[in-house]
Every structure is written in structure tokens, then in C-alpha cells.
Amino acid sequence: MALLEVKDLHTSFFTDAGEVKAVNGVSFELERGKVLGIVGESGSGKSVTAYSIMQILAGTGKIVSGSVKIDGQELVNSGEKVMKTVRGNKISIIFQDPMTSLNPTYTIGKQLMEAIMLHTDRNKKQAYDRAVEMLRLVNVNEPEKRMKQYPFEFSGGMRQRVMIAMALACEPDILIADEPTTALDVTIQAQILELMGTLQKELGMAIIMITHDLGVVAQMCDEVIVMYAGSICEKGTADEIFYTPGHEYTKGLMRSIPSTTSAGTKLQPITGTPIDLLNMPKGCPFAPRCDGAMKICLTERAPVTDLSSTHWSACWQCIKEMAEKGEITLSDTKEGGEE
Amino acid sequence: MSENKPLIEVKGLKEYFNINVGLFRSKPLKAVDDVSFFINKGETLGLVGESGCGKTTVGRTLLHLYKPTAGEIYYDGKLIKSKADIKEFRKKATMVFQDPYSSLNPRMTVADIIGEPLDIHGLYKDKKEREERILELMGHVGLNSEHASRYAHEFSGGQRQRIGIARALAVNPDFIVCDEPVSALDVSIQAQVINMFDELQDKLNLTYLFIAHDLLVVRHISDRIAVMYLGKMVELADANEICERPLHPYSKALMSAVPMPDPKVARANQRIALQGDIPSPLNAPSGCPFRTRCQYATDKCAESMPEFKEASKGHFVACHRVAEIND
Numbered sequence: 001m002a003l004l005e006v007k008d009l010h011t012s013f014f015t016d017a018g019e020v021k022a023v024n025g026v027s028f029e030l031e032r033g034k035v036l037g038i039v040g041e042s043g044s045g046k047s048v049t050a051y052s053i054m055q056i057l058a059g060t061g062k063i064v065s066g067s068v069k070i071d072g073q074e075l076v077n078s079g080e081k082v083m084k085t086v087r088g089n090k091i092s093i094i095f096q097d098p099m100t101s102l103n104p105t106y107t108i109g110k111q112l113m114e115a116i117m118l119h120t121d122r123n124k125k126q127a128y129d130r131a132v133e134m135l136r137l138v139n140v141n142e143p144e145k146r147m148k149q150y151p152f153e154f155s156g157g158m159r160q161r162v163m164i165a166m167a168l169a170c171e172p173d174i175l176i177a178d179e180p181t182t183a184l185d186v187t188i189q190a191q192i193l194e195l196m197g198t199l200q201k202e203l204g205m206a207i208i209m210i211t212h213d214l215g216v217v218a219q220m221c222d223e224v225i226v227m228y229a230g231s232i233c234e235k236g237t238a239d240e241i242f243y244t245p246g247h248e249y250t251k252g253l254m255r256s257i258p259s260t261t262s263a264g265t266k267l268q269p270i271t272g273t274p275i276d277l278l279n280m281p282k283g284c285p286f287a288p289r290c291d292g293a294m295k296i297c298l299t300e301r302a303p304v305t306d307l308s309s310t311h312w313s314a315c316w317q318c319i320k321e322m323a324e325k326g327e328i329t330l331s332d333t334k335e336g337g338e339e
Numbered sequence: 340m341s342e343n344k345p346l347i348e349v350k351g352l353k354e355y356f357n358i359n360v361g362l363f364r365s366k367p368l369k370a371v372d373d374v375s376f377f378i379n380k381g382e383t384l385g386l387v388g389e390s391g392c393g394k395t396t397v398g399r400t401l402l403h404l405y406k407p408t409a410g411e412i413y414y415d416g417k418l419i420k421s422k423a424d425i426k427e428f429r430k431k432a433t434m435v436f437q438d439p440y441s442s443l444n445p446r447m448t449v450a451d452i453i454g455e456p457l458d459i460h461g462l463y464k465d466k467k468e469r470e471e472r473i474l475e476l477m478g479h480v481g482l483n484s485e486h487a488s489r490y491a492h493e494f495s496g497g498q499r500q501r502i503g504i505a506r507a508l509a510v511n512p513d514f515i516v517c518d519e520p521v522s523a524l525d526v527s528i529q530a531q532v533i534n535m536f537d538e539l540q541d542k543l544n545l546t547y548l549f550i551a552h553d554l555l556v557v558r559h560i561s562d563r564i565a566v567m568y569l570g571k572m573v574e575l576a577d578a579n580e581i582c583e584r585p586l587h588p589y590s591k592a593l594m595s596a597v598p599m600p601d602p603k604v605a606r607a608n609q610r611i612a613l614q615g616d617i618p619s620p621l622n623a624p625s626g627c628p629f630r631t632r633c634q635y636a637t638d639k640c641a642e643s644m645p646e647f648k649e650a651s652k653g654h655f656v657a658c659h660r661v662a663e664i665n666d
Contacts, residue, residue, distance in 0.1 A: 041525040155616045185389035186552065187613045190596035194612065212526060215555075215598025219605040238602040256530035257600050258559035263578060266537065267559070269530030273495045289527075 001072055002029035003173055003206055004053070004091075009066035011045075011052045013059075020277045022048040022061070024230035030174065035200060035207045037221035037238070039214065039253075041274050045230040046210045050176045054093055055083050070174070088119040092167035096179035098159035102151040108135075109147030112166055119170040134165035138195060157188035161195070168199065175200075176208045181216065193220060214257055218242060223310070226250050229275045229285035236311035246305075246313030248293075249286045284316065292317040345377035345413075346546045347401070347432075347514060352410035354393075354400045358621060368620050370396040372570040374410075375647065378514075383540065383547040385561030385578065387554060387593070389617060393570040394550045395437075398516040401548065402432055414514075430460055433507040437519035439499035443491040449502055450487040453477065456509040476505040479542075480535060497528035504535065514546045521556060533560060554597045558582050563653075566590045569620055569628035572647060576654040586656045586665050589629045627659065635664050 011023035023045045030036050038046040051057050053068050055075065068075045070090055075083065095101045103111060112131035116122055122130060128147075135143035138161040151159060160180060167175055177196065181189040197220060200207055209220055217224055217238065224241040226234040226249065234247040245251045252270040272289040275281075281288060287297040294316055302316045305328065322328045352374045355367035371393045378384045386394045400407050403425045412419045419428045433456070436442035443452055453473050456462075463469040474484050480501040491499055500520060507515050517536065521529045533556065539545060551557045557564055558578050565575040566587065574587040585591045592611040599605045613632050618624055626643050630636040639659050647657040658664075 041527060157616055185617075186554070187389065187592055187596045188616065189598070190610050191612060193598070194610070213598060214526070214600035215605065218600050218602040219598045219608075242600070242602050253526060254600075256527055258530075258533070258555045259600070260555070260558065260582065262559050263561075267530040267534055269534060270527035271531075273497060273528065274525065 003032045004030040005069040007067040010064040013061045033204050035221045037209045037217040037224040040227035044227040091174045092172040093176040094163045094167050115166050116169045134169050138165045174206045178210045234313040240311040246318040247315040248290045346380040347378040348413040350375050350411045353408040355408045369570045374572045383561045385557035385564040386550045388567035392567040430510045432514040433512045434516045435507045435520045453505045480505045516548045518550045574656045588633050
């Protein structure tokens with residue numbers, strides 16, 4: 001059984017302008033000890049997927065349907081009491097902005113100890129020891145002295161270390177990292193990613209790495225989910241996604257990033273602008289921007305198609321190519337490959 | 340293509356900000372400290388470094404948006420000094436800002452935003468000419484004429500950045516300072532804007548100072564790249580040269596820290612881990628600013644700032660031990 005199972009998750013925000021389907025039928029599994037990357041542009045639903053798992057959606061957001069299971073235990077509609085035992089203990093999250101996710105009016109030590117005492121039955125003294133131990137684990141120098149300091153006395157990289165220490169203090173099975181290094185400089189980013197990689201191996205936890213930076217994904221992740229407009233368009237191992245992408249959107253993304261040898265050549269951007277989630281088209285959400293869009297793409301979503309035992313995509317163009325190579329037959333899908 | 344004639348030349352540029360450190364005491368923050376470089380006509384010079392290293396301040400001081408504390412800025416061989424010089428210079432040199440959300444006035448229509456520099460410099464005879472020029476500029480950046488009467492909030496990030504670029508092009512400049520123009524944009528949109536910078540450069544024979552922290556983007560667009568650390572320029576060389584064979588220990592760490600969007604390369608990459616954080620520019624270390632994080636630092640590095648000198652042709656570096664560590 002997978003550690004985390006997400007099945008057909010739908011999350012919407014009910015705004016004055018209408019229902020925004022931020023997550024629209026997302027399913028995936030996460031095994032123990034794996035690093036799963038979720039990539040996508042802003043508004044693709046990658047963060048909302050994470051917040052739905054944790055059930056920390058803001059204001060008008062609501063899980064409409066679907067299931068989230070951790071260790072076989074259903075979380076959707078399980079109630080706040082159950083979620084309180086899950087958050088921090090089984091799943092922890094670190095956010096993008098280390099500047100705003102710490103309370104400026106309390107010392108680092110107090111905030112760390114609060115988290116530890118809330119989730120475990122340690123007393124104050126034990127919580128203090130644990131907090132110091134965690135700070136040492138994330139390579140904060142002089143942890144005893146740092147415990148007494150306030151967030152403003154920490155640099156961005158140091159604050160993110162504190163956030164990681166806090167998230168890991170209760171030894172969660174899953175760490176969700178929502179753009180953990182986006183706000184950091186590249187040499188600091190390298191430090192934090194290395195730290196996360198080492199801790200992941202030492203503690204054997206699973207990580208969900210949410211990012212828009214394909215470089216971070218390439219470096220950190222075993223498996224990758226590519227999201228567009230609230231749906232997963234492709235899933236595979238990191239190598240499969242980077243070297244043999246199946247979905248037209250993934251291919252477009254890979255083409256559009258500058259490489260070490262691209263100087264002097266034109267990049268191949270994806271045309272158009274990201275989709276308006278209030279006015280979702282009927283067919284494939286990427287079709288309006290897709291160079292290879294066919295008639296069927298505009299009217300019907302492509303079914304999930306296996307490219308290997310670990311790799312699938314939902315793209316008509318990909319199905320067409322596979323059918324032409326004779327790798328699949330179109331009997332179970334519609335006769336839709338043609339222009 | 341770049342001609343071998345400097346359009347912009349900067350000599351010993353310094354920009355200090357006075358920061359209050361007590362009730363009656365202030366201390367100079369050396370945002371830019373003794374930086375010299377030149378940019379050839381038609382060339383793109385990339386400027387990279389981490390936050391707080393002074394790269395944005397270089398761009399702004401270069402355009403006299405801040406008054407330089409010391410140093411000289413030459414445009415086409417002519418020293419920019421008096422107010423009249425500056426006004427004239429600003430017709431030739433403009434800027435594209437990082438944040439396409441806050442750099443456009445929400446109360447102005449797109450046509451007025453783009454037309455404002457024309458108004459300021461009086462670059463048209465009548466209303467009709469102004470309108471034509473605005474439409475021409477919008478065409479340059481791929482906006483439709485129907486967008487002219489809309490407001491900035493109606494556009495996506497990528498389109499807003501196009502408006503910002505059209506505004507920068509309005510006075511028909513030769514030189515544009517691009518301050519992180521693509522870092523607020525999504526990957527798929529970023530490529531569109533980068534290509535546009537490329538095309539405009541060819542079409543209008545522009546010279547860029549391209550400030551960014553994303554090294555892959557900078558390498559893609561730049562002819563040469565300069566690396567800054569704590570207000571000092573530590574290395575400057577041809578783009579490929581500096582990425583493949585960085586000489587300064589900081590550039591080496593910076594280049595190795597870039598996450599490569601290629602799993603096999605990323606896994607094999609031997610990163611040089613830097614210890615610690617950037618020191619505060621208010622308490623910059625003596626001598627070489629990088630010495631507190633540098634594995635090669637010696638006593639000499641604490642005593643004096645190494646000279647910024649040519650190590651090989653066109654490859655400038657400021658490090659006392661550059662010869663020893665690059666054997």
C-alpha cells in the first residue's frame with residue numbers, strides 16, 4: 001500500500017465571479033522514502049493540491065470530492081480533530097516564504113518548542129532539548145544561542161532551516177515543500193537542497209517537492225508530476241519526464257528553458273498565456289496553446305495512457321504517435337487521431 | 340552583433356547609502372564599491388550576483404537614478420555630469436523593471452504609459468504623430484492596437500512586461516538596463532520575453548545591461564557576464580568562458596550551484612558548497628569581501644582588496660590567489 005494515495009481530488013474556490021476549479025481530478029500515489037516533484041506554472045494547482053492534502057485551504061476554498069488516504073486512513077471529511085493528529089505528525093509542510101511563515105514577535109526557540117509540545121507529549125525541558133537537537137541537525141551554528149533570538153536576526157537561508165527543523169521535529173512520514181528555495185539565492189538554495197536531500201535519506205521520509213524550477217526537479221526528484229490548469233497532464237520518473245516527455249505541454253516546457261548551449265539560438269516558447277480557470281475549455285485545457293492541437297483536443301480530454309510502467313500522459317497527440325507506431329490500438333479510446 | 344567600440348563606460352563607480360545605525364550615528368552602506376566596466380555597442384552584458392550584491396544599484400546609478408557617490412559614467416565617449424547631460428542621456432538610455440505589477444501606473448491606460456516618455460521629452464509634433472508612435476511601439480512588442488485603451492490590471496504578467504518594454508523603447512534608446520525583466524514570469528512566458536529582447540536588439544541595434552540572478556537565462560542572452568559580490572565586481576569574461584572556466588572562487592561556487600534542468604547532469608554535478616551567508620554590507624569584511632566564505636583565503640586576503648585585473652585576454656578577475664588556485 002502506498003504511503004499517500006490521492007484519488008480524483010477536486011478542489012474549488014467559490015468566488016464572486018464563480019467557481020474556480022483549482023484542482024480538477026488529481027490522482028497520484030507516493031511511496032515511502034521517495035521524492036515526488038510537482039511542477040507547473042502559477043495557477044496550475046500545484047500548491048492547492050498540497051494545501052488540500054493538509055486541509056489548510058484559505059477562505060473560500062473547499063475540497064469538492066475525491067479521496068486522500070495516508071497509510072490507508074481517509075482524510076477527506078474526517079474532521080478537524082483527526083487532521084490535527086495528521087498535520088505535523090504524519091505530514092508537515094514548509095512554505096515558500098521563510099520571511100512571513102515565522103512569527104516575528106516570538107523567539108525561534110519558543111516557536112520550535114510550541115510545535116514540538118503541540119504534537120508530542122514531551123514536557124518543556126524535553127521539547128527544549130529536541131529543538132536544540134533539530135537546529136543542530138539542520139546545521140544552525142550555536143543552536144542554544146539561536147534559540148533565544150527572533151526571526152529578524154536570521155537570514156533567509158537560516159529561517160528556511162528553522163522552518164525545516166520545525167517541520168521535521170515530529171518526524172513526519174511526508175514533508176511537503178512548497179517552493180522551498182524560490183525566495184533564496186542560488187548558493188543558499190544549493191545548501192538547503194543538499195540539506196533536504198541528506199535529511200530525506202537519513203530519516204527515510206517522503207518529500208513532495210512543489211516547484212516551477214525544472215533545475216530543482218532534476219536535482220532532487222525520483223518521480224515528477226506535471227500539472228496544467230488543475231489537472232495532471234503527465235507523470236513519470238525524472239528521467240522519463242526530461243528525456244522522453246509524452247505530453248505536448250511537457251515537451252513545450254523542456255524546449256522553452258535556456259540551456260548551457262542555447263546561446264545565440266532562439267528559444268522555443270509556448271505561445272499564448274496560461275488559461276483562465278473561470279472559463280475552462282471543454283477539451284484539453286492546453287489545447288488553445290498547443291501547436292499540435294487536433295480537432296478532438298478541443299472537444300474531449302485525452303484518456304490517461306501508459307507509456308511505461310512508471311510513465312503516463314494524457315495527450316491525444318501522444319496517443320496518435322503511439323498508435324502510428326503500433327504500440328497501442330485505438331479500440332478503447334475514440335477513433336480520434338486524425339485532423 | 341557587437342562592434343568593438345564602448346557605448347557605455349563606467350570608471351570607479353561608487354554608490355554609498357547612509358544608513359542610520361543609532362540615534363545620531365549613520366554609517367555608509369557601500370552598495371557599489373569601485374566598479375569599472377564597459378559595454379560595447381550592440382552588446383549584451385549580463386550582471387549576476389546574489390541579492391544585496393549591488394547589481395540593481397549598478398543599473399540604477401548608471402542611469403543617474405541615484406547620484407553616484409564617486410566615479411565617472413561615459414556615454415559614447417562623453418562624460419555624463421551636468422543636469423543637461425543627464426536629461427539628454429535619458430533619451431538614449433532607459434530601463435525595464437523587474438516587477439511588471441508595481442512598475443505600471445494602475446490609473447493610466449496602456450497608451451498613456453507608453454506615451455509618457457514621449458510627453459516628457461516632447462518627441463512628437465501633434466497628437467496624430469504621438470498616437471502613431473505608440474501603436475508602432477506596441478507592434479514592436481507584440482501588443483494589438485485594441486490594447487491601447489486598456490489598463491494594466493487587465494493584462495497578464497508577460498503582457499505587462501511587454502508594456503514595460505514598449506515604454507522603455509519609446510524614446511528610441513540605444514541602451515537599456517534590464518533589471519531582472521523575466522524573473523517574475525512563468526517559464527513558458529519567460530521564453531517569449533527573452534526572445535523578444537533578442538529580436539529587438541537585432542532590429543533596433545540595442546545595447547543591454549541585463550541584470551538577473553538566473554544564470555541559465557543570463558548565459559543564454561549575454562555576450563559577456565560580470566559577477567558581483569558585496570558591492571564589488573569579482574569577475575568579468577565572455578559568457579561561455581566564465582560559465583565553463585570561472586576563475587574566482589565565488590564564481591566557481593555560483594556556477595556549480597546552478598540547478599541544471601537535466602537529471603543526469605544534475606546528479607553528476609559536483610557542487611562546491613559555500614559555508615555561511617553573505618555578510619551584511621554594513622559590516623563588510625576587510626580586504627576581499629568573499630574571504631569569510633572562501634576556502635582559499637589567506638592573511639593577505641584580509642589585508643587588501645585584490646586588484647580587478649586581466650588574467651587572460653578579456654577575462655578580468657579580482658583574486659589574490661587566482662594563479663595558484665587555477666593551476
